[in-house]
Amino acid sequence: MPSRRPLVxxxxxxxxxxxGACSVGSSASPASTPLTVGLGFIPSVQFAPFYLxxxxxxxxxxxxxxxxxxxxxxxxxxxxxxxxxDVGLADGTSVIPAVSQGIPIRYLxxxxxxxxxxxxxxxxSGIKTAADLKGRKIGIPGRYGxxxxxxxxxxxxAKLTTSDVxxxxxxxxxxxxxxxxxxxxxxxxxxxxxxxQLQLSGEPxxxxxxxxxxxxxxxxxxxxxxxxxxxxxxxxxxxAATLKAMREIAANPDAGLDAAIVAVPDLGKDRTTQKxxxxxxxxxxxxxxSASGLGAIDRDxxxxxxxxxxxxxxxPNAVTVDQLVDESLLPKG
Amino acid sequence: xxxxxxxLPVAAMLAVALIAWKAIVVVGGLxxxxxxxxxxxxxxxxxxxxxxxxxxxxxxxxxxxxxGFLVGAGLALVIGYGLARSVLVGRLLSPxxxxxxxxxxxxxxxxxxxxxxxxxxxxxxxxxxxxxxPVAVATMVGVRSVDANLLELGRSLRATxxxxxxxxxxxxxxxxxxxxxxVGVTLAVVGAIVGEWAGADRGLGVLVNLAxxxxxxxxxxxxxxxxxxxxxxxxxxxxxxxERRLVGPR
Numbered sequence: 040m041p042s043r044r045p046l047v048x049x050x051x052x053x054x055x056x057x058x059g060a061c062s063v064g065s066s067a068s069p070a071s072t073p074l075t076v077g078l079g080f081i082p083s084v085q086f087a088p089f090y091l092x093x094x095x096x097x098x099x100x101x102x103x104x105x106x107x108x109x110x111x112x113x114x115x116x117x118x119x120x121x122x123x124x125d126v127g128l129a130d131g132t133s134v135i136p137a138v139s140q141g142i143p144i145r146y147l148x149x150x151x152x153x154x155x156x157x158x159x160x161x162x163x164s165g166i167k168t169a170a171d172l173k174g175r176k177i178g179i180p181g182r183y184g185x186x187x188x189x190x191x192x193x194x195x196x197a198k199l200t201t202s203d204v205x206x207x208x209x210x211x212x213x214x215x216x217x218x219x220x221x222x223x224x225x226x227x228x229x230x231x232x233x234x235x236q237l238q239l240s241g242e243p244x245x246x247x248x249x250x251x252x253x254x255x256x257x258x259x260x261x262x263x264x265x266x267x268x269x270x271x272x273x274x275x276x277x278x279a280a281t282l283k284a285m286r287e288i289a290a291n292p293d294a295g296l297d298a299a300i301v302a303v304p305d306l307g308k309d310r311t312t313q314k315x316x317x318x319x320x321x322x323x324x325x326x327x328x329s330a331s332g333l334g335a336i337d338r339d340x341x342x343x344x345x346x347x348x349x350x351x352x353x354x355p356n357a358v359t360v361d362q363l364v365d366e367s368l369l370p371k372g
Numbered sequence: 373x374x375x376x377x378x379x380l381p382v383a384a385m386l387a388v389a390l391i392a393w394k395a396i397v398v399v400g401g402l403x404x405x406x407x408x409x410x411x412x413x414x415x416x417x418x419x420x421x422x423x424x425x426x427x428x429x430x431x432x433x434x435x436x437x438x439x440g441f442l443v444g445a446g447l448a449l450v451i452g453y454g455l456a457r458s459v460l461v462g463r464l465l466s467p468x469x470x471x472x473x474x475x476x477x478x479x480x481x482x483x484x485x486x487x488x489x490x491x492x493x494x495x496x497x498x499x500x501x502x503x504x505x506p507v508a509v510a511t512m513v514g515v516r517s518v519d520a521n522l523l524e525l526g527r528s529l530r531a532t533x534x535x536x537x538x539x540x541x542x543x544x545x546x547x548x549x550x551x552x553x554x555v556g557v558t559l560a561v562v563g564a565i566v567g568e569w570a571g572a573d574r575g576l577g578v579l580v581n582l583a584x585x586x587x588x589x590x591x592x593x594x595x596x597x598x599x600x601x602x603x604x605x606x607x608x609x610x611x612x613x614x615e616r617r618l619v620g621p622r
Binding site for chain 2: 143183
């Protein structure tokens with residue numbers, strides 16, 4: 040008769056693992072509130088503050104137990120409105136049409152003070168200002184999303200429209216290669232991605248920002264109105280802990296990079312590039328200024344953005360800034 | 373059965389589906405951005421058609437579907453016949469055809485958009501690819517199932533190759549071929565939408581993305597999905613009508 044000992048040993052081992060898993064799960068403070076937090080689609084160094092705050096127990100100290108999920112922006116906005124995700128990092132330019140369509144969300148804290156969607160070009164293209172884009176070929180991923188809001192705003196600042204430029208579609212987000220190879224004169228991209236990579240390749244790069252023309256609201260922390268009613272203190276704690284981590288990383292980028300590599304080990308394969316991306320990200324958080332006042336919401340900017348996006352036909356039902364933002368959860372002082 | 377009697381069960385099923393849809397919204401207390409009720413979608417559907425939101429996108433998708441179907445089905449007829457009548461063609465092509473069919477078109481679409489551009493050509497290629505397999509297989513099965521005695525009779529009467537194909541093989545295989553086209557024409561709609569998702573300026577797939585991702589207009593998204601579904605139903609109906617005219621009701 041075959042021995043049953045190996046089977047018993049395997050069952051005992053599985054039981055031990057299960058008990059261990061349960062004990063890990065129950066190690067959270069009984070007073071902590073669980074929060075599901077939605078970040079961008081791909082885990083990246085841009086989310087370093089969230090990783091740092093998690094690893095240094097800033098969230099736990101604030102009384103929240105955080106679980107991260109990676110979602111694309113449109114899904115995230117709807118899931119936050121539904122209450123399936125408690126807090127999300129989403130474009131301010133998504134919040135305006137979403138609230139206009141009745142999705143019950145509020146923008147709680149600015150993460151990117153500078154609008155991260157930009158136009159970039161090689162310095163050798165001769166493009167220095169938005170006016171220089173007239174008649175040029177511009178690569179874009181599609182006529183949608185934050186880049187398609189930014190581009191008309193940028194062109195408008197030079198009294199141009201999208202009809203004054205040649206739009207070339209790169210649905211596979213191949214705009215960087217198109218600029219490198221000279222297939223287009225300029226392209227839309229993100230301040231902490233394509234221009235950083237182009238510059239690192241040794242190509243002097245020009246970046247055209249929209250902020251001077253229309254201060255469009257960059258990505259920030261959003262939450263659903265139901266979540267805000269049910270978990271207000273926890274969300275406030277989460278916002279404060281995240282801003283604390285942002286300040287810490289702004290002062291010491293290596294701490295953020297290390298935290299990101301712990302969370303996403305693949306990022307450690309090219310530390311130089313990731314550090315450059317994080318540095319550009321920090322610049323976008325601070326808008327090129329100081330790290331004081333991180334999280335603050337520019338109401339005038341939101342008002343102008345609502346007017347601009349209404350002009351683009353993206354706001355079918357009128358909205359006020361009070362319906363869009365809620366600054367009451369920002370840490371005082 | 374009269375036409376009225378034929379339509380009655382379809383109308384009754386539609387009514388049941390609409391009532392169930394409305395009940396889910398009311399009982400579940402679902403907001404419009406999660407599941408809009410049928411009357412809201414209906415109103416948005418009418419408005420989007422009358423205010424010019426849907427028509428240009430519909431025109432673009434229809435063009436892609438028709439061209440993609442014609443190219444895909446046309447090639448499938450030729451290759452399908454070759455597969456049925458030539459062992460060599462079968463051995464050479466079969467593994468690649470099956471492999472191409474097994475590869476998800478969703479994964480291929482971005483590559484095809486990269487190779488053929490974000491314009492009409494890539495959509496036609498994607499539609500053709502997705503239409504090709506069911507029509508080719510149906511053609512192959514149809515041609516192989518032609519009665520061998522009939523073919524023997526044709527040869528004994530000294531019929532030319534062209535006469536055998538035109539008067540024996542194609543008419544006998546037609547029911548099977550048209551069955552494949554029923555599947556192919558609905559898949560052509562899927563192919564066009566997938567192609568538009570991979571990159572396009574216009575089309576119902578673009579409008580679904582715009583409604584969902586930029587406008588957060590969920591009723592418009594449902595109205596567009598309804599348009600896509602109706603397009604598929606109408607095209608399927610046209611193939612069925614053609615089939616009835618050519619081979620009689622089945």
